[in-house]
Amino acid sequence: MPIDVKELSYSYNPGTALEKRALQNISVSINRGEFVLIGGDTGSGKSTLIRHFNGLLRPICGHVTVGGMQAHEKHVKAKVGIVFQFPQDQLFGRTVYEDVAFGPSNFGIRGEELEERVAEALELVGIREELYNVPPFSLSGGEMRLVAIAGVLSMRPDHLVMDEPLAGLDPGNKHSLLRILKELHSQGISVIIVSHRISDLLPLADKVIWMEDGRISFEGRPQDFIDSGHSLPPAITSLMKDLRQRGIDVRDDIFTIEDAFNEICRVKREKMVHRQ
Amino acid sequence: MRSLFFTYIPGSSPLHILDPRTKIVAVMIASIVIFRSSSLTGIMCIGTVLLILFLISGVSYRVALASVRPMMVFLAIIFLMQLFMTGENAIFKLSGFKATWEGLHTGTLLITRFVYLLLFASLLTATTAPSMLTVGIERLLRPLPLRKTGISSFDLATMMSLSIHFVPLLHEKFEHLMDAQVSRGLDLKHDPFRTVHSLSVPMIRTALRSSEEVAFAMESRCYQGISRTSLFDPAIQKKDFLALSSFIALMWLILLLA
Ligand SMILES: Nc1ncnc2c1ncn2[C@@H]1O[C@H](COP(=O)(O)OP(=O)(O)OP(=O)(O)O)[C@@H](O)[C@H]1O
Ligand SMILES: [Mg+2]
Numbered sequence: 001m002p003i004d005v006k007e008l009s010y011s012y013n014p015g016t017a018l019e020k021r022a023l024q025n026i027s028v029s030i031n032r033g034e035f036v037l038i039g040g041d042t043g044s045g046k047s048t049l050i051r052h053f054n055g056l057l058r059p060i061c062g063h064v065t066v067g068g069m070q071a072h073e074k075h076v077k078a079k080v081g082i083v084f085q086f087p088q089d090q091l092f093g094r095t096v097y098e099d100v101a102f103g104p105s106n107f108g109i110r111g112e113e114l115e116e117r118v119a120e121a122l123e124l125v126g127i128r129e130e131l132y133n134v135p136p137f138s139l140s141g142g143e144m145r146l147v148a149i150a151g152v153l154s155m156r157p158d159h160l161v162m163d164e165p166l167a168g169l170d171p172g173n174k175h176s177l178l179r180i181l182k183e184l185h186s187q188g189i190s191v192i193i194v195s196h197r198i199s200d201l202l203p204l205a206d207k208v209i210w211m212e213d214g215r216i217s218f219e220g221r222p223q224d225f226i227d228s229g230h231s232l233p234p235a236i237t238s239l240m241k242d243l244r245q246r247g248i249d250v251r252d253d254i255f256t257i258e259d260a261f262n263e264i265c266r267v268k269r270e271k272m273v274h275r276q
Numbered sequence: 277m278r279s280l281f282f283t284y285i286p287g288s289s290p291l292h293i294l295d296p297r298t299k300i301v302a303v304m305i306a307s308i309v310i311f312r313s314s315s316l317t318g319i320m321c322i323g324t325v326l327l328i329l330f331l332i333s334g335v336s337y338r339v340a341l342a343s344v345r346p347m348m349v350f351l352a353i354i355f356l357m358q359l360f361m362t363g364e365n366a367i368f369k370l371s372g373f374k375a376t377w378e379g380l381h382t383g384t385l386l387i388t389r390f391v392y393l394l395l396f397a398s399l400l401t402a403t404t405a406p407s408m409l410t411v412g413i414e415r416l417l418r419p420l421p422l423r424k425t426g427i428s429s430f431d432l433a434t435m436m437s438l439s440i441h442f443v444p445l446l447h448e449k450f451e452h453l454m455d456a457q458v459s460r461g462l463d464l465k466h467d468p469f470r471t472v473h474s475l476s477v478p479m480i481r482t483a484l485r486s487s488e489e490v491a492f493a494m495e496s497r498c499y500q501g502i503s504r505t506s507l508f509d510p511a512i513q514k515k516d517f518l519a520l521s522s523f524i525a526l527m528w529l530i531l532l533l534a
Binding site: 013015016018051054056074077078081082084087089090091092102103104106107137151152155 | 280285336338339449452453455456457458459460461462463467470473474475476477478481482
């Protein structure tokens with residue numbers, strides 16, 4: 001079920017003094033199972049773009065289809081789950097369970113299957129069973145965010161879209177969110193992350209889309225993205241480049257700490273062999 | 277600001293450049309006249325005046341629509357209550373309730389008045405920058421002996437303009453919330469109970485939190501209500517006298533003749 005965007009343009013408040021062209025002639029397609037980063041500066045149209053993926057906004061020009069269906073059909077909302085910025089603000093249920101069950105029950109899912117889905121989603125984000133029946137507002141901010149994410153996952157979407165998921169998270173929470181995203185990706189769900197600082201996420205991505213002023217200015221592999229100089233490379237990549245400039249023969253197309261460690265070990269081993 | 281709901285639309289029309297006080301007083305007079313006139317001609321005349329003012333202001337009709345649309349439900353409820361609960365001469369009956377001609381008349385009149393009020397208010401907020409509105413309110417209140425009650429005219433003006441500021445802010449938060457719940461499959465049209473429940477609970481929390489944040493922000497900037505100077509210093513000019521007196525004359529005429 002790929003998301004297909006063809007020649008999409010969108011303006012806010014068309015025909016008034018406040019008219020604002022937010023998207024211009026965007027074409028992109030996202031396949032099931034891909035890990036996609038959508039980056040770009042503030043106001044470049046990222047949030048506007050993802051609001052088209054499940055039909056919250058309707059294109060003024062062009063069209064958006066999901067697996068052949070028009071994006072505004074109701075069924076698509078279960079296929080493309082969107083977690084908005086500060087999702088904890090959307091919680092309303094009397095209990096964690098009730099809140100997470102909201103999504104699937106809107107699509108007519110009841111009884112055992114509903115219970116199964118809620119439990120599955122909460123387990124995935126790591127919310128313990130004791131918490132299922134407490135009010136969501138009694139949880140910590142980080143836990144509330146996880147519950148809100150579970151509230152989208154319980155619809156069993158094919159695509160999970162998240163707007164600025166790392167904003168305001170401490171390193172611990174950040175780490176566990178990344179683990180959840182990896183897990184989802186390995187289950188074959190496509191993960192689409194929107195952020196204006198994407199360098200931390202580059203190692204996970206299959207594809208990077210960079211937006212500028214309502215247009216796509218780059219689309220391609222993370223490695224090519226770093227080479228294209230659209231945004232600062234991750235700190236570890238800069239370090240490797242630095243080492244290379246100082247005459248140490250390491251590869252500089254590296255962006256995880258693990259790979260960097262292995263690479264440095266390799267170079268060191270080679271040197272030792274040389275000396276002997 | 278993102279939505280058109282009671283927001284300022286920058287411009288340079290004759291209405292935009294009037295003193296805020298002129299516009300506030302005009303809106304107050306207009307609301308009195310709106311509730312005093314009950315004849316069809318009166319209502320039509322006021323409608324014409326509104327139309328002309330909107331044309332002069334250069335503000336899009338969408339702004340007018342945006343300010344009335346969120347109130348539709350209430351207007352509909354008011355109309356139905358009038359329709360079924362007043363008068364004797366039935367038009368038709370619906371399971372024990374009867375719609376009456378008197379009800380139709382008063383109902384229509386009442387919602388027209390409400391719509392006119394909303395439109396005048398949106399015209400005011402669309403053509404007056406929020407900071408100017410505050411100054412305008414403050415200057416109008418200044419002559420009142422508020423000191424004795426413990427509230428200064430600055431306090432009152434700040435409170436009023438804060439509440440006016442909050443309308444578009446909360447509206448924007450509300451739209452984000454609606455996006456989130458609709459993305460979780462909420463069907464706004466077919467499931468009123470779920471809609472109200474899933475929107476009102478988070479909305480109340482958001483409203484309380486935002487007001488707390490504003491209070492903190494004001495305190496940490498050493499806000500004190502006593503005698504603040506303002507950045508803008510509006511001055512009443514000839515054109516304000518002209519505009520206001522012709523508006524008053526017009527409204528007077530409508531009241532007398534219609
Ligand atoms: N509801 C709205 N009404 C009017 N204009 C809007 C609205 N939402 C966004 N815009 C404008 O459209 C443009 C694109 O906004 P968008 O929110 O898509 O950007 P973004 O890339 O998500 O930015 P950020 O990183 O700040 O979230 C911006 O210039 C913004 O001011
Ligand atoms: Mg955004």
